[in-house]
């Protein structure tokens with residue numbers, strides 16, 4: 001929009017920005033989704049500006065309805081191991097955390113989670129875990145192919161961290177449909193502040209590209225309010241998403257864990273997280289965006305608010321109740337009550353109260369707009 005005033009984006013003075021904030025900045029929201037990249041100042045305003053965020057959330061909700069109607073997809077999350085060879089500074093299951101109690105599910109335990117989940121209406125199983133060397137290429141291949149044999153109508157999502165390209169290919173051939181690997185932050189400098197030397201930004205990016213190339217529906221994502229994060233880093237996240245075009249984007253607030261170096265850091269805010277959810281929906285209209293457990297952990301209505309800001313997926317925990325507390329990425333992670341997959345009924349009612357409906361479906365990305373109540377096909 002600044003182009004129309006013939007002022008280079010980097011020369012916009014504060015006063016001009018204030019003028020824009022008062023009036024035309026509102027138009028910026030109406031102009032989204034936009035085919036062009038926004039300027040730094042426009043992104044900055046959308047992320048941290050003092051404007052009516054409800055307008056942003058409503059626009060994001062309108063766009064999600066054009067592609068997904070009121071459908072909410074559910075994924076059965078199975079946390080298969082809390083062993084991890086990595087040492088991410090923010091994460092409670094980092095290898096240096098000697099206080100973490102570790103567990104690993106057996107194949108049979110995983111299959112029984114799937115069996116229970118299928119009965120409950122789940123048609124996607126997400127196998128998530130720390131980077132556990134016990135999970136060899138062949139072991140995961142066998143688990144994936146067994147699940148796909150038993151439940152051919154279900155999608156399998158893997159979230160097992162950084163692996164060789166060959167592993168990704170073999171698991172995809174075994175039937176894995178999707179892979180989640182958050183990029184955590186799209187700024188290399190910021191990435192290095194969140195991870196030890198041996199975990200490089202370049203390798204994370206390489207893995208994401210390998211996943212896409214191997215044919216997965218690929219998910220990335222980031223934490224909001226992680227230590228050292230600046231607005232410029234979130235702008236980098238938005239630009240990375242625009243370019244990488246993932247099928248799924250996980251966004252949750254950073255929540256400190258008491259046994260990590262970031263124990264005393266403040267957590268990410270609800271408002272900023274919802275803003276980022278909405279901006280991602282407007283940037284990638286067909287993306288699958290979960291209302292994350294972290295969001296539900298920091299606010300009792302976090303999940304519903306996430307859905308109303310553009311999210312369209314929820315991932316209840318299907319792991320055996322006995323191990324749920326041990327998969328402790330951050331403090332106070334919800335892992336009982338309505339979070340438990342057994343309470344799908346309760347979850348469905350919650351989702352319905354927010355104006356949406358849980359559906360029994362694999363929940364693949366939308367290819368076109370969906371029919372509105374008057375039978376018109378919505379596109380963009």
Ligand code: 5AD
Pocket residue numbers: 090091092182184222223252253254255256257294329330
């Ligand atoms: N707060 C919020 N999210 C976290 N994750 C790990 N630790 C934390 C934390 N302290 C997220 C990371 C990781 C995903 C599995 O969980 O983004 O990719």
